[in-house]
Structures are given as C-alpha cells and as structure tokens.
Amino acid sequence: MQIQYAERIRTLPPYLFAAIDQMKREALSKGADVIDLSIGDPDIPTPAHIVDAMKKAVENPEHHRYPSYEGMFSYRKAVSDWYRQRFNIELDPEKEVLSLIGSKEGIGHIPLAFIDPGDIVLVPSPGYPVYPVGTKFAGGVSYFMPLREDNNFLPDLDSIPEDVAKKAKLMFINYPNNPTAATADEKFFKKVIEFAKQYNIIVCHDAAYSEIFYEEKPVSFMQIDGAKEVGVEFHSLSKTYNMTGWRIGFVVGNREVLAGLGKVKTNLDSGVFQAIQEASIVALQTDDNVLEQIRDIYRERRDMLCEGLKSAGFEVKKPMATFYLWVKVPQKISSIDFVAQLLKEVEVLCTPGVGFGEHGEGYIRFALTQSKERIKEAVERIRRLKL
Numbered sequence: 001m002q003i004q005y006a007e008r009i010r011t012l013p014p015y016l017f018a019a020i021d022q023m024k025r026e027a028l029s030k031g032a033d034v035i036d037l038s039i040g041d042p043d044i045p046t047p048a049h050i051v052d053a054m055k056k057a058v059e060n061p062e063h064h065r066y067p068s069y070e071g072m073f074s075y076r077k078a079v080s081d082w083y084r085q086r087f088n089i090e091l092d093p094e095k096e097v098l099s100l101i102g103s104k105e106g107i108g109h110i111p112l113a114f115i116d117p118g119d120i121v122l123v124p125s126p127g128y129p130v131y132p133v134g135t136k137f138a139g140g141v142s143y144f145m146p147l148r149e150d151n152n153f154l155p156d157l158d159s160i161p162e163d164v165a166k167k168a169k170l171m172f173i174n175y176p177n178n179p180t181a182a183t184a185d186e187k188f189f190k191k192v193i194e195f196a197k198q199y200n201i202i203v204c205h206d207a208a209y210s211e212i213f214y215e216e217k218p219v220s221f222m223q224i225d226g227a228k229e230v231g232v233e234f235h236s237l238s239k240t241y242n243m244t245g246w247r248i249g250f251v252v253g254n255r256e257v258l259a260g261l262g263k264v265k266t267n268l269d270s271g272v273f274q275a276i277q278e279a280s281i282v283a284l285q286t287d288d289n290v291l292e293q294i295r296d297i298y299r300e301r302r303d304m305l306c307e308g309l310k311s312a313g314f315e316v317k318k319p320m321a322t323f324y325l326w327v328k329v330p331q332k333i334s335s336i337d338f339v340a341q342l343l344k345e346v347e348v349l350c351t352p353g354v355g356f357g358e359h360g361e362g363y364i365r366f367a368l369t370q371s372k373e374r375i376k377e378a379v380e381r382i383r384r385l386k387l
C-alpha cells in the first residue's frame with residue numbers, strides 16, 4: 001500500500017527545530033558538553049504547593065471521568081478571579097472563560113472556527129509557528145506582518161494593504177513577545193482595536209509571557225476599552241508556574257468568539273483532566289512572592305547573559321519581559337549558519353531567528369532556561385569566539 005500524506009502536511013515549511021535537534025544530537029554523540037540555550041521551556045520545577053494539590057486531586061475518583069469541555073466552573077472562576085486581581089478586569093466565568101489543553105491547543109484550533117478556505121489571517125513574523133500552521137490547517141492564508149526593530153517589534157498596521165485588511169478575518173499578536181522579547185503598550189493595543197473594528201477582524205492576543213517581566217508589569221489586551229468587542233486573550237500556566245508539561249491554559253474575552261472555538265473543541269477534544277484543573281486553581285492563587293522569586297532567577301540570568309554577550313561583541317538589548325534574548329547575528333552569515341558555527345566552535349546552542357519566520361533572519365534567540373552556572377560557562381566560551 002502506498003501511504004500518501006495530505007496536502008496540508010506535505011506543504012508545511014520544513015521544521016527547522018528538528019534540524020537543530022539533529023545537530024545537537026550529533027554533537028552530543030561525539031561527547032560534546034552542549035549548553036542548550038535554545039529551549040523555551042522552564043528548567044525550574046513546578047512550585048511544590050501546586051504539585052501537592054495535584055497529588056491530592058488525583059486520588060479523587062470524581063476527577064477520573066470525562067471533564068466538561070469548557071472547563072470546571074471552579075477553574076473558570078479562578079481564572080476570572082486572577083484576571084480581576086492582576087488586571088482589574090471583570091470576566092463572566094460562564095461565558096468569557098474557556099479552558100484549553102495548553103494555549104497552543106486553542107491557538108492552533110481557533111482558525112477552524114472562523115477561517116474559510118482563502119481567508120486571510122494576519123500573522124506576526126517572526127512569531128510563534130503555531131499561528132501560520134493553524135491558519136494553514138483551516139485552509140486560510142497567512143499575511144505576515146513584519147516585526148521590525150525600528151518599530152519596537154510591533155507590526156505596522158498602516159502598512160497592511162487595504163485589500164488584505166478587507167479579506168482578513170483574524171489577527172494574531174503576542175506581547176510580551178516570543179521571540180523578540182518586545183512588550184506592547186496601551187497605545188499599540190488601542191490602535192489594534194481601531195483597526196479590528198474598521199475591518200471586522202477578530203484579534204487573538206497571546207499573553208503567555210505576561211508574568212515573566214523584570215521592570216514594569218505588562219498590560220493585558222483585555223484592559224483596553226473595546227478589546228472584548230473585537231477579541232480574545234490566550235493564556236497559559238506553562239510559563240508563569242513552570243507547568244509546560246501539565247497541558248493547561250485558557251482563553252478569555254469575546255463570548256461569541258469563545259463559543260466558536262468551544263464548538264470546535266467539543267467536537268475534537270474532551271477537555272482537561274480535572275485533577276490538573278484542581279491543581280491549576282491552586283496555581284492561580286499563588287502568592288506573588290513565589291512568582292517574584294522565579295522572576296529574580298531569570299533576571300539574574302538575563303543580566304549575566306546580556307552583559308556577557310555585549311562584552312563578546314554582540315549587539316543586544318536587555319529585555320523587559322520573557323525569558324528570551326533576541327540578538328543580532330554579529331556576522332554577515334545566515335542565522336542558521338551562525339547557530340551551527342556557535343555549536344561547533346563553543347558547544348553553545350541557540351535558535352536561529354529564521355525558524356520563527358522570514359523576518360527573523362539576521363537574529364538569534366537565547367533562552368534563559370539554564371542555571372546561572374551554565375549561562376556563566378556559556379558566556380566564557382562565547383567570549384573566546386573571534387567575531
């Protein structure tokens with residue numbers, strides 16, 4: 001028999017991260033001591049009080065059955081309480097909060113609810129690869145909005161052609177941003193809302209990194225007047241509470257948009273394991289001191305890597321949020337070639353910017369997801385490089 005893959009997966013762009021993984025495995029097999037700064041996955045464990053809540057919840061047979069697809073009411077209530085406390089926003093836990101099996105799941109599925117074949121989705125480049133892939137799986141077409149340094153890595157909405165804006169149904173934005181580490185202010189979000197209203201575009205704001213900040217607390221898109229009319233905000237416990245493996249997130253905002261996504265989800269999945277939801281309620285009530293300790297760890301690593309890279313001759317700005325550094329490639333070679341060179345010569349691995357889209361070329365991304373001892377060692381090695 002001949003197995004033939006569907007068009008939608010045959011035509012996916014090559015998964016660059018698989019190639020990087022391969023490079024890493026080859027280096028490791030040769031005995032290299034690779035310092036991997038390519039991973040967007042916290043190395044710090046989930047706080048103990050959350051793990052303890054999970055242990056207790058998993059013993060309750062009530063949680064062993066199918067959960068409700070929209071999430072337990074108590075979980076959605078905990079999300080709305082968290083939004084009130086953190087952002088001073090009121091959300092109706094019944095209609096304006098939906099649980100997700102990680103925010104990636106919701107982001108990947110939302111185009112299925114709103115995109116017909118040929119519809120345009122506005123997607124940032126560089127950006128989280130799930131935005132264009134989810135778009136493609138729904139038959140949509142991504143229009144890439146470049147994020148340029150001279151515009152603080154915000155998309156320039158005025159440069160989107162009129163005919164594109166008219167055909168666009170959905171827009172993804174993400175601040176604090178992966179991979180550029182940029183943050184957005186209220187003025188930008190206001191502009192997004194105006195634009196969305198003018199062209200009837202649903203805004204999907206991905207706020208996965210809202211709690212990984214160093215100076216100012218990032219604003220929520222939902223805090224801006226009119227946001228609930230035009231869009232939703234995706235969120236995740238993954239980065240905030242070091243829970244990437246638990247697979248739980250949520251989306252809040254416009255109730256009709258949530259109903260559309262909910263319809264897709266009822267037909268595809270059966271919600272999040274209730275014990276995980278129980279533990280996540282406890283997570284959402286975490287004392288801010290615990291989060292501040294996590295931020296302190298990243299802050300120290302950030303300062304160490306930033307200053308180290310600068311002293312090695314790199315051009316890098318200290319990020320105000322996220323656990324990434326977005327760094328200019330210091331030579332006139334592609335980001336992939338530079339990453340390969342760095343791995344070969346000093347056994348430090350980072351991510352080529354082009355892996356996040358065409359407009360990421362010229363940059364590399366370092367993740368602060370290794371101990372300060374390893375980051376210090378990485379800096380010492382990189383300083384030996386002749387740039």
Ligand SMILES: *Cc1c(COP(=O)(O)O)cnc(C)c1O
Binds near residue numbers: 103105128235237239
């Ligand atoms: C990590 C990340 C997410 C969160 O993914 P989960 O599925 O919730 O673990 C979402 N968006 C971006 C940009 C991310 O980097």
